[in-house]
Amino acid sequence: xxxxxxxxxxxxxxxxxxxxxxxxxxxxxxxxxxxxxxxxxxxxxxxxxxxxxxxxxxxxxxxxxxxxxxxxxxxxxxxxxxxxxxxxxxxxxxxxxxxxxxxxxxxxxxxxxxxxxxxxxxxxxxxxxxxxxxxxxxxxxxxxxxxxxxxxxxxxxxxxxxxxxxxxxxxxxxxxxxxxxxxxxxxxxxxxxxxxxxxxxxxxxxxxxxxxxxxxxxxxxxxxxxxxxxxxxxxxxxxxxxxxxxxxxxxxxxxxxxxxxxxxxxxxxxxxxxxxxxxxxxxxxxxxxxxxxxxxxxxxxxxxxxxxxxxxxxxxxxxxxxxxxxxxxxxxxxxxxxxxxxxxxxxxxxxxxxxxxxxxxxxxxxxxxxxxxxxxxxxxxxxxxxxxxxxxxxxxx
Numbered sequence: 001x002x003x004x005x006x007x008x009x010x011x012x013x014x015x016x017x018x019x020x021x022x023x024x025x026x027x028x029x030x031x032x033x034x035x036x037x038x039x040x041x042x043x044x045x046x047x048x049x050x051x052x053x054x055x056x057x058x059x060x061x062x063x064x065x066x067x068x069x070x071x072x073x074x075x076x077x078x079x080x081x082x083x084x085x086x087x088x089x090x091x092x093x094x095x096x097x098x099x100x101x102x103x104x105x106x107x108x109x110x111x112x113x114x115x116x117x118x119x120x121x122x123x124x125x126x127x128x129x130x131x132x133x134x135x136x137x138x139x140x141x142x143x144x145x146x147x148x149x150x151x152x153x154x155x156x157x158x159x160x161x162x163x164x165x166x167x168x169x170x171x172x173x174x175x176x177x178x179x180x181x182x183x184x185x186x187x188x189x190x191x192x193x194x195x196x197x198x199x200x201x202x203x204x205x206x207x208x209x210x211x212x213x214x215x216x217x218x219x220x221x222x223x224x225x226x227x228x229x230x231x232x233x234x235x236x237x238x239x240x241x242x243x244x245x246x247x248x249x250x251x252x253x254x255x256x257x258x259x260x261x262x263x264x265x266x267x268x269x270x271x272x273x274x275x276x277x278x279x280x281x282x283x284x285x286x287x288x289x290x291x292x293x294x295x296x297x298x299x300x301x302x303x304x305x306x307x308x309x310x311x312x313x314x315x316x317x318x319x320x321x322x323x324x325x326x327x328x329x330x331x332x333x334x335x336x337x338x339x340x341x342x343x344x345x346x347x348x349x350x351x352x353x354x355x356x357x358x359x360x361x362x363x364x365x366x367x368x369x370x371x372x373x374x375x376x377x378x379x380x381x382x383x384x385x386x387x388x389x390x391x392x393x394x395x396x397x
Contacts (some may be wrong), residue, residue: 031105034060034064037056037063041053041060041070047108050081052078054074054081056073065090067102068094068098068104069099071093071100071338073332074090075087075088075090075104076107078090084115087111088112091107091135100153106136109125110138113142119195119199123146125139126139126142127164134166135167136168137163137168137362139357141166141168141170142157144163144173144176149184149185150205150208150252151207151211152204153180153285153315165383169387171362172361172364176371178352180286180317181286181319184216186216188208188215189216191212192205193207193209198211207250209245210236210240210243210253210256211253212235212305213239214237214239214256218237222364237257240253244257251281251287252254253282254276257273258287258290258294262297267298270294276278285310286311288307288311288314289308289324290319291304291307292325308321308324309325317376318348319345319361320340320349322344322348323349326341327339343377351375354371355368370389370394373388373389373394
């Protein structure tokens with residue numbers, strides 16, 4: 001006969017055993033279900049049936065919401081179906097520091113930047129990804145394009161230099177270097193307008209949009225002058241001036257306003273604008289170019305030369321700065337140096353003209369890249385030349 005105390009003890013063992021068996025059974029069921037979902041997704045992904053991937057991954061997330069794989073597959077499926085907001089929501093479920101985290105963050109960066117017009121969120125992800133892997137080309141490319149589009153020239157130069165050193169550079173990066181002094185995008189006003197929809201208070205985006213509008217209306221007016229375009233150009237400059245009153249030390253705004261002032265011969269306005277340059281702005285080679293141009297026109301050749309040499313030091317491929325320095329050398333009777341500077345600047349002018357004719361910066365040819373490399377050698381910038389030659393060795397003549 002079993003005593004009562006021992007009976008309770010045996011009952012407890014039985015209960016624990018039943019619970020353990022149930023847990024094991026449930027885990028086996030879950031494992032079988034997950035294996036089935038994984039196989040269905042694998043086959044659907046291979047055949048390009050993204051609707052099936054989404055359907056299966058959605059079921060999978062309900063069964064095992066802590067597994068990052070179904071969330072990643074759900075994001076991939078939504079992306080291929082152009083359901084970008086839903087894709088972003090799926091990718092956001094995956095922690096960066098866990099399995100699939102890096103891949104999910106990279107995909108989310110792309111979705112935010114290219115489809116959802118959320119550049120600030122994309123830039124934040126790019127920064128985090130580069131902290132993990134500084135060679136990650138997609139994140140570096142995202143930052144470089146953003147810096148180019150927002151005229152953050154000093155940061156653009158730093159990131160391109162880092163990309164070349166780490167061998168994550170892209171052909172279009174070299175196009176930006178040749179175009180740096182006149183950086184512009186025909187669709188820049190449209191892109192930044194969409195970006196502003198998601199971050200209307202961001203001053204970098206406000207500035208970038210105002211500068212793109214001013215540059216593009218000026219380009220249209222120069223190509224096809226008309227009274228309506230003249231009025232649009234004047235309106236764009238007024239908007240830039242109003243924003244400059246709020247942000248007097250913004251390099252991109254100073255750039256576009258200095259160009260307008262010097263083209264109009266308004267030296268007083270140019271002087272006032274240059275007086276607002278701060279310590280942060282002095283790393284921008286284009287502002288040194290404008291100081292050099294202003295000083296030359298004002299007859300101060302010493303200041304002009306110092307400013308232009310600083311512009312070239314910061315950006316050796318600056319053909320406008322070299323051409324301006326040639327004018328200073330000619331004005332001070334240093335004709336051989338002036339001739340050499342103009343010879344190099346003429347190569348830069350030719351390259352810039354070819355770049356303007358490109359449908360898109362990504363469509364730069366190997367031949368044009370080799371020409372940029374040869375120009376970089378003439379400018380004494382072997383980092384740029386070697387970066388191109390590493391990718392595209394010089395063709396035998």
